[in-house]
Amino acid sequence: MRAAVLYGTAGSMLLTALVGAPASGQPAWPDPAGSAEMRGTAVAAGRAAAAGIRFGKCAKEDDAPGTLRCGTVTVPLDYAHPDGRQIKLTVSRVKATGKDAKNSKRKVPRQGAFVYNPGGPGASSMRFPLVGALPKWKRIAGAYDLVGYAPRGVDRSAPLSCQDPKRFLKAPSQAPTFPSESYKKERIAEAKAYARGCAQRSGSALRHYTSLNNARDLDVLRAALGEPKLTFMGASYGTYFGALYATLFPSHVRRMVFDSAVDPDPDLIWYRSNLDQSVAFERRWADFRTWVAKHDDVYGLGATPEDVLHSYEKVRAQLAASPAGGKVGPAQLQGAFLDAGYYDDYWPQRALALSAYLKGDPKPLIEQAGPAPKAAAAEENSNAVYTAVECNDAPWPTDWRTWDRDNTRLARVAPFETWDNVWMNLPCAYWPVPRQKPLDVRTLPGALPPTLILAAERDAATPYEGAWELQRRLSGSVLVTEKDAGTHGIGGGPNQCVNGYLEAYVLVGRLPVGSAGCAPHAEPKPVAPGDRSKSAEKSEKSSSSESSRGSEDSTGSQRTADSKTTRQAP
Template identity: 75%
Template sequence: MRALTLYTAAGSLLLTTLAATPAGGAEAVPGTAELRGTVVAAARARVTGIDFGSCSQEQDMPGSLQCGTVKVPLDYARPDGRQIELTVSRVRATHKDPHNSKRRVPRQGALVFNPGGPGASGMYFPLIGLMPEWKRLAAAYDLVGYAPRGVGRSAPLSCQDPKHFFKGPSQAPTHPSESYKQERIARAKAYARGCAQRSGGALRHYHSLNNARDLDVLRAALGEERLTFMGASYGTYYGALYAALFPSRVRRMVFDAAVNPDPEQIWYRNNLDQSAAFEGRWADFREWVAKHHKVYRLGDTPAKVLRSYERARAQLAAEPAGGKVGPGQLQGAFLQAGYYDDYWPYRAQALSAYLQGDPKPLIGIAAPVTEAAAEAENSKAVYTAVECNDAPWPTEWRVWDRDNTRLARVAPFETWDNVWANLPCAFWPAPRQRPLDVRTAPGELPPTLILAAERDAAAPYQGALELHRRLGDSVLVTERDAGTHGIAGGPNACVNAHVEAYLLEGRLPVRRTACAPRPEPRPAT
């Protein structure tokens, strides 16, 4: 009787949908079978729950963290078929007010977090409650992280032997020759074949719609009637899918560094926009370095800093640093500076030292860490599978070549590297999903909070504006003139105040608002 009651409560959305199904049967409405499967899986998870205990030694987690697993269907159209296990982590609400030791803070439920990717794990997220900026949230919420399907120990994906994953030193030409392009095409085809060979028929089930469905099963397993969720970067996309699929299941949602959810943007055009935005962020970094020329001696104008960087590229092409760091590794290290301005001092310091004859700092930040090869290979496999499965991609090389040759004329820093990362999608062997048109009308979804840095390169600001337009009753908070990728819980007190007011009190600004930028990083000496 209990299971029936739970099924009825969880199935209200399904019954509404089926009532509108045409005479052709449930399968006449795309996604109805998966919706039914999600309801079945969520009801089952609600009864089973999650048996949290100490984390295994293999997971290498500190003792304050609890770990468990939740089962989800590999294919939601067949909820009684093959099941996979997702690993979940939790730190319980502390109930301790960091500003008043005598006050006991009431628990508000579980706050589930996803850090993005695709391919990133949130298993360490609950430990963030130890940081001062998160203590108020950690007092009221169980902080919950998890590894999405394919990631880590959650039915892991692999596309190649991790022993062959790190290939360094490597080149990274900003104007690749035809022969180099053909070499990369061959590598992309081989990589796509490897994904199919190592994963078999399961490969097609690793995509964003299933990530959103998994999130609802996790919600039910945690015993939550409605979901409180914070997604960063890619996590905002499948969080938005969840909001569109299960609006009545949403309690509060924070979208940090929002991805553009327009179906026409997923994912080929989003990657073009990202490459263009990285050029602007690369310019921001060079301007900052030039401002601190007395410290780094890399040039007192952005153009001179660029010449210093290009000189390092040429030297590394001729003789890789430590036999490990070539132009490709240099580019990868400085791409990270496009994500987080906290990296700026250390990247500038390493480049300066290298050009003055000391390669050790550059090797330290840019050399492949072979011990991390398996984790990095897994992350790339999930990234590729999800993005390739999510939507149609151009299948003719001439389209990629035309669009990116044009873009590279004005945005050479990241354009071709982004192409090589995504090119397996041109030759993908699995069926593609049709992207969901994310839209909710005013009143259909509880108010949600969108956060964005105005100069974010990995998730260009236009994506936050688009998500804001599509989610009725959402409010956008912008960090002006800033570009760090993900701004919640960072050094900006204004941003954090909005996040806390929303998650702790359900309070949002009445309209779009802005916060002043965080302070610029200080140069490292």
């Protein structure tokens, strides 16, 4: 299996033994060049090109600095019927500054629109264009209009909902590492009810929230922006429908960046990719504990990864008996530390919260892991889109015994994330609308311009071998690896080597000859107890916002962008 290279013999043998294949015989929705959906996309793109996008003031929550401009683009709900029901996608833009980042008096030519998607499914990039003010993005912002958007179903773009947001955030709650049979039955009932709620709240529209339609929407957005060819950067799940776009519309591609690539192998979408992801998070969870143990003099959580795990499990047991502040139980604890699997910038504050709790101060943990009622509606919407897209995209096992067998085995070697992944995706076992057959992503030599793939070697949300698979399938693509690092989403981040390759490609189309590697970015510095400074808190917040680029994760994000409730894709 694909986890073998990174995750060792035990994980590889186990995944190979998980033979529960997704249910077959589901209706396939192929997308050959002459299909009704492709013809419908051409019709919609023609209309969008003629109409353009009327940019004006944004909603206050999208435009805190007052520099964004927003508009909408109209797309068909069903591309097979382009004259049927239409939906509007919200779009944001900051126009190219035309300035050189090092010499403000020097003008640079505009190169068009640079469209970004942060992943999910269920994440928005409406605030992404604001990154142009950051030093790492100024050169790109000088040459490109930075464009973000809310994909179909997200935020104000024909929003999806599967349940009352007030019921979505349940806290405190349990999250047993090895669930009992009675607990499993409770979660099965919840998954069935959630799937029914998606159908009841969305009706016949539910089946049209898919990755293929996200790719088609992207082509209509390209046309509405007046761009004959697309310049696009997708992160996490954004790499998957970006790869679908490259397969369906290779002649419409100018430049494409795939940051933290989803493995596009149709056999993995999406059930098996979640199994791989659970193994990858176990490795990243060990990386975090190793770092904490290295700084035992600061946190006092243990001098070995095993000791740190004991401290974590001690907190988990105490929260199960008495939730912190009546808000934080084991599930909230696990969600907070899952974020640390995405971004190592979280490591100092998460370790500090654990240390403080064991010393009698629960406030840092409550602040970091407690539910945010004001975000309930947005998180419920994001989760609904994530579920609809992944359930619609591909066949899933419909027999609970398959899920139970595969994940019971997997949890023996990867307990940290396995069952959380199950509960996140289990509605797909009881999904009430037809599933698609995933498109076989691949391009012929010369059909697609050279593209850039960025990947961190120890990424948990999108395991590294997926980047190799994407490179194999997209002819002419080049892979740049951040070695011995695991941050999810590395473009525009702290690694200057990675950013150099990104800028060279986006600004002048230059790629390295063959694959290239970058040394890892520096590990985070520990934060001492009592030093919960504004700078430390700012570091965590900026890490999240920069990494998700206005989102995520998920799939995310399969968590801020893309935790599993704001999930980055697998």
